[in-house]
Amino acid sequence: MQIVICILASIVAGFSVLMPVRGWSEANLSWNLNDVTFLFNIPGKEANDLSQLLAPTAMGPKGVLLPKSIYEQVPPLVAAGAGNETYYNKNLRVVAVRFDPCASDQCEPEFRMVWQPIEKNVKTGEWEALDAAVHSFYRLSEIQREAVSHRLWSLKIESESWGVTTTGVPLNIHPALMNLNYADQFNQKLLQMLVEFCGEENLYQLTFMELLVPSRWWRFGGFKKNNQKQWQAFEVPRIGALTEDIFNTGFEEGSSYQVPGKAMDAVFNVLPDDYPEEDIIYPIINRGDRKNNESDEPIFKELFRPIERFRNPKFTNSNNLDCASCHYADAARFFSEQRFPRLKNFQVAEAFENPNPQDFDLTNTTIAKEATRIVRALGYFVDQPAINQRTINESAVSASWLNNN
Template sequence: MQMKLFFLIFGVVVSFSQAQAMSLNDLTILLPLPKEKEMSLMLSPENKGPQGALLSQKTYQEIVQLVPEVPNHVTWRDSLKVVGIRIDPCFTEGEGPLECRRQIRLIWQPVFHADNAADTRDAAVHSFYEFDEETFNRLWNDWQKLSSGSSTDALQIHPQMKAEGLKGPYWKHLRALILNYCGENNLIRMTAMNVMAGEQLWIFAGFDIENGQAKPMTIPRIKGRTQGVIQSSSQFQSFTGGMMPPPEEDAEFGKFVSDSSTTKKKFTEAQIKALMGKVQEYENPEKHNPGTLDCASCHLANMGHQWGQLNFKQWNWENEFKNIAYQSSWNLENTSKGPLRTNQLRAFGYFMAWPAISQRVINETAATATYFNIR
């Protein structure tokens, strides 16, 4: 689906136009996994500031069982930690014209130590905190003190925090900033992804928080409250599985993610190019937002894109899809170095101990940098 988004941004352009140079890593921040002695320095759900606890047990209990063999309240108490932070000056949802909503998003995963090394579970919670324009301007003024690196840096584990550790000044400032501005008082949404059935079934769900009450979200394009993904192989040469349910409007993408070998054999090259174009539309924040794309399609796009590049190396990808793929002068390189696996659906965070960053998140971060005019 082609879609042009229109944003009502008057009243904030002047405030952001004089921002100092920053890196993509200062807008979408992936924390380094902690050393064992640093675990207490990570943000936990019960940490609180003027806006209250970041994520109360009462609110957290509304989500699906995050780790199948561990009760939710135990995960919340013992292992759930913030591993990533994103600032979004213009969150939009649905078809335009749309007014910008100003938010911070915290990415939580179960984090633990085993064999003297940090690791994570393949599960995540995202919590969204929203601000009025005046508060967001104050927040942004504080945020700019985090300036580090170069505007040419690719998105990765935050380089300064990786060098300093969680005891360093960067995390000290950012941690205090999050606690000052975020909490249950301005928490407006919580989404989650967990793994069931021997790590072959992923479940997506979410809740909007209204007057302190969690109300299940309806997932776009499927009109249901939960959506599943099955992948029966961890190799990129071929995979079977699919979406539960798939969106009816994109039947070919549904067929592809359910059986890649059959797609490669039966589809013409032109059909597969059209399919890869669709994948890059999903990754393009100028064509889709969380109100126009279902959870599974968004998370599977990165996998589909990598599969295409692996299986069709003869294509000139940059030229072939230049009118479809997101374009930016910012560095859009994907630095995720983990193995190519179809069972890695993480959009931003960690897959075990490997950083996992999807192209969609990189593109969204570049769009945020453009919006803030931070070069």
């Protein structure tokens, strides 16, 4: 049934209220990328604080979002930074959230929140996200999955009434948050829902990305709550170690500080003897393993196979893929295409297949698409959105699941 919302002017307490204008059919709507993955706006220069984003101490029926006692197990997020306690009290905020209705092998639903420290640049006055992160995971019940789906769908319908659509829109800052007339209302309702369904009670996993040397050295690790409700560090899949590092010491023309980067001379700190040989991408990312001439091209082509497996949730997941391979796949592909531009259109069988080409635009429109020094899956690089291709593909899988179930 076509619903047309017209301009209605009414006098309420002496004020004129303007309603949104939009004609749309709910029957033609379906779940899309930005309906399951939400990237928030970080504050503009004019903002005095971070109140529009969720803080660790935000409280709901399930407790605080990120209890300090659990967060304290995370190593220093930024080696030369203000310190984890300062970040917790002042700077750490949720910059993105994902709803996965069928997250594990058992198809258990969950919310995932992405936290980054955000500071005001003393020189420019701009708010900037630091190149470090904490991810928190909240398990939902099947009943809660239905409730969350209903709430998000209602929010989607309301957005449509304001002329905001997610159909065919690439994953980026949520379109509703870019609508000046509707952004605050949308943001408030979304945050209210998150604190209602997430908290210490159903928090079961915490992962982190440390920044040890800006633009050069990152470390990944995590903690899980066991059956005795104790938090323990867990081994990174495939490598048998509690943490995994990425180094990129490639030389950049000019400063390499806070630049996306084009140079690549990278290595992972842990690569055990039983690591699958076909998944070793060093002949792309490491200068010493490359030929550094035209003979690299066929080798790069062959290594697109593991790169695309790393980016394809149909082949790999957090239980069978190590952090570095997942987070550096886009950088490896970009460097290859930069060396040999004709590889931009080269595809392999392992590449993710768009489950709904008519409605899903899987194009990466963020700065992370062309960078060798951005290892972020979802969030911000300084003040620009940064999303990797795997997150886009996973969002498509989640949206498809909701459309088919």
